[in-house]
Structure formats: C-alpha cells, structure tokens
Amino acid sequence: MGLRIIVVLAVLMGVTGSPTTTVRPETTSVDTAAHPNSIPEMAEETGQNEVFSEEEAAEDVMATGELNPNHYPAQRAAKVVQHYLTTRYGSPYRLFGLHRVHSGNAEDVGDSGRKYQLEISVHEIISNTTQKCSAEVFFPHGQKQESPQVQASCEELLNISTKAQEEALYQQYKMNQTLLSAQNLPDSHGHIEPDMKLLWHLGIVASSFIMLKESSENTLYNMAQVANITQLETEKEQLKFNCHTLLHDMVSQEILHWKLLFAWSPAEGVKVLQMEQLPHCQHCEKPPNTN
Amino acid sequence: MRGLLAFAVLLVAVIAKESFEGHQVLRIIPKDDVQLSLIKEMEDMIHFELDFWRDVTGVATPVDVRVPFHSLQSVKIYLETQDIEYSIMIEDLQVMLDEEQEQMVSVARAPEPRNTDSFDYTNYHTISEIYSFQDMLVAENPNLVSKIVIGQSYEGRPLNVLKFSTGGTNRPAIWIDTGIHSREWVTQASGTWFAKKIVTDYGTDPALTAILNNMDIFLEIVTNPDGFYYTHNNNRMWRKTRKPNSGSSCVGVDPNRNWNTGFGLPGASSNPCSETYHGPKAESESEIKSIVDFVKSHGNMKAFISIHSYSQMLMYPYGYTRTPAKDQAELHSLAKKAITDLASLYGTRYTYGSLIDTIYQASGITIDWTYNQGIKYSYTFELRDTGRYGFILPANQIIPTSQETWLALMAIMDHTYKNPY
Numbered sequence: 001m002g003l004r005i006i007v008v009l010a011v012l013m014g015v016t017g018s019p020t021t022t023v024r025p026e027t028t029s030v031d032t033a034a035h036p037n038s039i040p041e042m043a044e045e046t047g048q049n050e051v052f053s054e055e056e057a058a059e060d061v062m063a064t065g066e067l068n069p070n071h072y073p074a075q076r077a078a079k080v081v082q083h084y085l086t087t088r089y090g091s092p093y094r095l096f097g098l099h100r101v102h103s104g105n106a107e108d109v110g111d112s113g114r115k116y117q118l119e120i121s122v123h124e125i126i127s128n129t130t131q132k133c134s135a136e137v138f139f140p141h142g143q144k145q146e147s148p149q150v151q152a153s154c155e156e157l158l159n160i161s162t163k164a165q166e167e168a169l170y171q172q173y174k175m176n177q178t179l180l181s182a183q184n185l186p187d188s189h190g191h192i193e194p195d196m197k198l199l200w201h202l203g204i205v206a207s208s209f210i211m212l213k214e215s216s217e218n219t220l221y222n223m224a225q226v227a228n229i230t231q232l233e234t235e236k237e238q239l240k241f242n243c244h245t246l247l248h249d250m251v252s253q254e255i256l257h258w259k260l261l262f263a264w265s266p267a268e269g270v271k272v273l274q275m276e277q278l279p280h281c282q283h284c285e286k287p288p289n290t291n
Numbered sequence: 292m293r294g295l296l297a298f299a300v301l302l303v304a305v306i307a308k309e310s311f312e313g314h315q316v317l318r319i320i321p322k323d324d325v326q327l328s329l330i331k332e333m334e335d336m337i338h339f340e341l342d343f344w345r346d347v348t349g350v351a352t353p354v355d356v357r358v359p360f361h362s363l364q365s366v367k368i369y370l371e372t373q374d375i376e377y378s379i380m381i382e383d384l385q386v387m388l389d390e391e392q393e394q395m396v397s398v399a400r401a402p403e404p405r406n407t408d409s410f411d412y413t414n415y416h417t418i419s420e421i422y423s424f425q426d427m428l429v430a431e432n433p434n435l436v437s438k439i440v441i442g443q444s445y446e447g448r449p450l451n452v453l454k455f456s457t458g459g460t461n462r463p464a465i466w467i468d469t470g471i472h473s474r475e476w477v478t479q480a481s482g483t484w485f486a487k488k489i490v491t492d493y494g495t496d497p498a499l500t501a502i503l504n505n506m507d508i509f510l511e512i513v514t515n516p517d518g519f520y521y522t523h524n525n526n527r528m529w530r531k532t533r534k535p536n537s538g539s540s541c542v543g544v545d546p547n548r549n550w551n552t553g554f555g556l557p558g559a560s561s562n563p564c565s566e567t568y569h570g571p572k573a574e575s576e577s578e579i580k581s582i583v584d585f586v587k588s589h590g591n592m593k594a595f596i597s598i599h600s601y602s603q604m605l606m607y608p609y610g611y612t613r614t615p616a617k618d619q620a621e622l623h624s625l626a627k628k629a630i631t632d633l634a635s636l637y638g639t640r641y642t643y644g645s646l647i648d649t650i651y652q653a654s655g656i657t658i659d660w661t662y663n664q665g666i667k668y669s670y671t672f673e674l675r676d677t678g679r680y681g682f683i684l685p686a687n688q689i690i691p692t693s694q695e696t697w698l699a700l701m702a703i704m705d706h707t708y709k710n711p712y
Contacts, residue, residue: 070643070648071644071649072649075642097677098677100640186685188476190686191685191686222677223679248678250602253530253567254566255566
C-alpha cells in the first residue's frame with residue numbers, strides 16, 4: 001500500500017507540468033521496431049502545430065488499477081487498438097471500429113510509461129461482424145512524443161477472407177485508363193458515391209497509421225474526412241496514392257490536416273511512404289462543398 | 292438596309308441555336324519543334340473553326356482543342372500524316388453538356404415544402420430552411436407552439452426558441468438545445484424532428500400529453516446560427532461562434548466553454564486559435580448570454596438538455612471538477628434508464644457518467660452552469676456515431692438517431708415531470 005502511494009506520488013510529480021499550452025516538438029522520430037508496418041522514419045511538421053493541452057494531473061492519478069470501461073482512459077486506449085488493427089489488417093475490404101470496452105486495467109511501468117490491458121470487442125465494418133480481443137497498449141512517457149506500442153490478439157479476426165476481392169480491385173485500379181481522383185469523402189452530408197467507397201476505405205487505412213503514431217493518453221483520434229485522394233502511376237506493382245486527410249482529435253477538438261503518400265497491394269497491404277502534417281490554419285477555408 | 296437586318300436576325304438565330312453535337316476535344320502533344328510549329332499553323336486554318344481550350348506553349352506540353360464535327364476528319368488526317376500524337380478527351384461535347392445539365396437540374400433543391408408534413412426530415416437543411424420550418428410549425432399549431440426570439444447572434448441572426456405550451460403562467464419547464472456546435476449537423480436535424488414529434492404526439496401519446504399538460508418545453512434548434520451558416524458556405528468543420536478575437540487573426544469562441552461556472556479553469560483554452568477557446572470572459576458570446584438571460588428571467592426551468600455529436604454518450608455534471616454533483620446518484624440512475632430506452636430501438640450503445648469521467652475535463656460548460664443554477668436534471672448528449680463518419684453522419688441516419696434519442700429525452704422529461712422539486 002505504501003509503495004503504491006509512492007508510485008502515485010512519483011507519477012504525479014513526474015507528470016504535473018505547467019498549465020499552459022504545450023508546443024509539439026520539432027521532429028518526431030518513429031520507432032519502427034515497435035511497429036510491424038512500414039512507416040517513414042521522420043515525420044515532418046510544418047507551421048505552428050500547437051497541442052492545446054490542459055493540466056491533467058488529477059486524471060493520471062485515477063487512471064491506474066482497474067478501469068471503468070465507461071470512462072475515457074480505457075476508451076482512449078481501446079481506440080488505439082482499433083487504429084493498430086486497421087494498420088495491420090485493414091484493406092479496402094476490411095475496416096475496424098471499436099465496439100465496446102469490457103474491462104481494462106492500467107499500471108505504471110516505472111517512469112517509462114503506462115501499460116493498459118484491455119478486453120474489448122471490435123467490429124469489422126464490412127462484414128458486419130463483432131469479435132472479442134485482448135490487447136495491451138503501452139504509452140511511453142518521454143520528453144518527446146512517442147507512439148504507443150500495441151499488442152493484440154483477436155480470436156477470428158481474419159476468418160473472413162478478402163483476398164479475392166482485394167486482388168480484383170487491385171487489378172482494376174492497375175489497369176485504369178485515367179487515374180482515380182476524388183474529393184470530400186464523405187461529402188458534407190455524409191454521402192459517398194458507391195464507386196468511391198473503396199478509395200475512402202484505403203484513405204482510412206492509410207490515415208490509421210498517422211492516428212496510431214500520434215496517439216497518447218491525451219488524444220482520441222477519428223477520421224473526419226478524406227479531403228482529397230489521387231491515384232498516381234503504378235510503380236513496381238504497387239498502387240500509389242496521394243492523400244490529404246482530416247483527422248479529428250476528440251480531446252482538443254481540433255481538426256488536423258495531414259498529407260500522405262502511400263502504396264497498396266493485396267500482398268503487402270497499405271504502406272505509408274511519406275507523411276506530413278499541414279499547418280493549423282484558421283484562415284484556410286475549404287472551398288464550398290459540392291453536394 | 293433590310294438585307295443587313297435579315298442577316299443580323301439570321302446570325303442571332305444561328306448563334307442562339309448553336310449546338311456542339313459531334314464536336315470532339317482533342318489533346319495534342321507536340322514531340323518536337325517541327326510539330327510545335329505545325330500545330331501553331333493550325334490556328335491559322337480558319338476553315339477548320341478550331342477553338343483552342345489550351346494554347347500551344349512548348350514541346351511535350353499538351354494542347355487542347357475543340358474540333359467541330361465538319362472538320363474532324365480533315366484535322367485527324369492532318370495530324371496523322373504528320374505523325375503528331377493526339378488523344379480524344381471528349382468524344383461528343385454536346386452529349387457531355389447535356390449530361391451535365393441533367394445532373395445540375397436533378398441536384399437543384401427540391402421546391403420549398405408547403406407545410407411541416409412535406410418537410411424532408413431525411414435530409415440536412417440550411418439555416419433559412421430551418422427558420423422557415425419553425426414559422427410553419429407555429430402557423431400550423433398556434434395553440435401549442437410559439438416562437439420567442441431570445442437575442443441575436445454576433446452577425447445579427449435571430450436566436451429562435453420554440454415554446455411548446457398548453458397554457459398556464461410560467462409553468463415548470465424543460466429546455467432542449469441543439470446545434471450549439473455548428474458542425475454537429477445531426478443535432479440541428481434531430482431538433483427539427485423533435486419539434487415535429489412534439490406536435491404530433493401531443494394528444495396521442497399519453498406520456499408526452501401528461502408532460503405538456505403540466506410543463507412547458509423550450510427548444511432552440513439552431514443555437515449557433517453564425518457557425519451553422521459558416522459550415523454550409525465555408526468550412527464544414529467549423530465549431531465555434533464567428534466573433535473575431537481582438538489581437539488575433541483567429542475567429543470564434545467555443546460556446547460550450549463560455550458559461551460562468553468554472554470559467555477559465557483547466558478544461559478550456561485561453562488561445563483564440565483553439566477549438567476550445569473560452570472567450571475573453573464568461574458570457575462574452577451573445578449566443579450564450581441570451582440563453583443565460585432567458586433562463587434567469589424564466590426562473591422555473593426544471594430540466595436542461597444540451598445536445599451535441601458525436602460519441603454516443605449521455606453525461607451529467609460536472610465537467611470542470613471531479614467533485615461529484617450533489618445529485619450524482621439520481622442523475623446516474625436516470626441516465627442509465629435513458630440510454631437503456633435509447634438502445635431498445637436500434638441497439639445503439641451509449642456510455643454514460645459525469646462529463647469529466649466520461650469524455651474529458653471541460654470547464655465553462657453549459658450543464659455545469661445550469662446545474663449550479665439549481666436546474667437539477669442537467670444533461671448533455673453526444674449523439675451518433677462513434678467515429679466512423681463523425682460529424683458528417685450520413686443523412687439516412689438522421690431519423691433513426693432522432694427516434695432513439697427521443698426515447699432517452701422522454702425518459703428524462705418523464706422523470707422530471709414525476710419528480711417535482
């Protein structure tokens with residue numbers, strides 16, 4: 001009991017910072033060893049990218065031990081698992097949503113960070129199936145922002161094979177006379193043209209790499225919209241795309257703009273080749289949406 | 292003179308009827324300087340009547356040209372014999388124009404609804420459409436509904452509140468607002484549906500009829516009209532008000548951080564460029580001050596429900612502090628009942644709890660203020676979904692969302708009615 005109090009106090013002292021806005025560090029290096037997926041070494045950030053965070057010392061004390069699955073600490077960690085599964089297994093025909101948190105537990109790992117153990121249900125959106133997963137999410141607590149590390153095991157995740165559909169789509173895209181291009185997926189009214197849906201899905205998978213990388217205990221990322229996605233010339237059997245994506249962070253309520261270059265093939269899945277955050281620009285209005 | 296006039300008439304007739312039937316638009320790519328000059332020469336071949344959409348610039352740079360039907364064969368032969376590469380960008384210009392015209396006509400807004408029965412609840416609407424709806428609803432139900440203008444937005448738009456009342460004087464009342472954050476479009480759409488639901492169910496649904504026979508309902512559908520207009524015309528993701536901030540190029544204040552309980556404490560930003568900027572002082576936004584003044588002068592509000600999206604949550608105070616609300620136990624069990632009723636319709640799962648536990652620490656929020664004013668049943672909703680579509684929820688989910696949310700609202704309103712204080 002005494003040890004726990006000391007740990008709690010240590011965490012409290014370590015985490016309490018100034019209650020003013022904190023500025024995102026200049027560069028973020030990515031620990032590629034932690035991720036089995038292909039993401040670039042450096043994320044370039046341009047412009048004024050400020051994380052508008054508030055003092056959250058009180059919450060850190062609470063988010064240790066058994067967690068209330070209804071409350072945000074477990075929910076945020078579970079969302080990270082969703083992003084992880086999407087980067088790992090996502091495709092135009094396989095996308096994940098967090099269905100439910102059944103239980104969760106958090107513990108500090110010395111000073112290095114906090115580890116969450118979760119029992120969750122995950123929803124595979126396209127086949128409309130739900131299944132249970134056990135997952136572990138580790139949020140490093142360092143001087144600079146580091147990505148969380150995730151391990152997850154889900155019972156029947158890949159039971160429904162999407163190989164044939166993916167292969168067919170891949171061939172179709174490869175042989176396009178005109179390269180595909182789309183804006184505002186979905187549009188203001190939540191609508192997507194049926195033949196653009198799969199492009200949207202690709203945009204979601206690619207964006208999940210960013211959402212995973214940028215996640216912390218103080219964020220909760222969801223896709224807001226794919227502003228623009230353009231197919232580039234096929235290179236070395238890989239389809240390539242440029243994508244401008246809008247992410248929503250529930251905690252700061254900010255809309256973050258990112259540009260990505262990514263490749264896709266059924267064999268390799270989605271690989272992000274370049275990513276860049278665009279400046280937070282209040283005057284940067286999108287042109288009026290065409291409905 | 293007469294000949295000239297006749298010629299002019301003929302000319303006008305010909306121009307007016309101009310058709311692009313069979314015209315093609317070709318993309319020509321000059322390989323070298325020789326080809327470049329050959330293409331340039333085509334400009335002088337007046338009999339071809341070529342219309343250059345993209346002029347000759349340099350080698351390997353495409354030239355786009357509209358070729359009338361009568362010249363097509365000759366132009367193509369000319370290009371082919373010179374070994375000049377070209378492709379057909381548009382096969383038949385008239386066909387394309389006709390298709391475009393058809394599309395524009397079909398996408399153009401349907402004629403204005405004549406009454407609230409023919410209003411399209413399955414679609415999102417503009418501010419003027421919603422304001423017209425409000426007036427129609429009042430006109431159709433003069434003994435039940437009236438419109439109160441509680442103030443003006445920063446840009447001068449009226450802040451309209453619908454009052455549903457069967458009489459009495461200053462009866463205990465329930466307040467519902469939607470659209471305080473303008474990008475949360477499913478909320479204004481649901482608010483419109485709720486308004487119609489109330490007039491439909493009064494006299495037919497026993498529970499609602501009992502409530503309205505004893506209490507009043509106030510409904511503000513477009514709580515942030517300036518922001519709402521902005522989401523339609525400029526930036527679909529706009530959240531805040533549209534008031535400029537002195538000393539900053541950033542516009543707007545987060546209306547749900549501008550209330551005078553816990554104002555400026557952790558859980559809001561002091562940076563005008565932030566989406567959670569609390570404003571220069573509490574109630575600095577007229578959109579908020581108007582509600583504050585209205586609630587204070589009414590003095591008999593018993594429930595206050597502020598509706599947002601997205602996340603699928605039902606929350607009670609507090610947002611600014613972990614200190615539990617005095618009525619936490621009752622608020623918690625009522626929330627549980629409400630979301631159970633909500634889920635009964637389509638299985639939609641909600642999480643629930645105090646705001647600070649469920650979503651994040653937030654200060655200067657609506658329900659913290661209303662609760663501290665003594666309005667015990669203060670709740671905030673986050674409607675569908677949980678992030679798949681987020682703010683741009685497909686329009687076909689408007690009605691299911693409204694229907695299920697209504698069940699939760701009824702649970703809260705019913706409890707409020709049966710537990711006077």
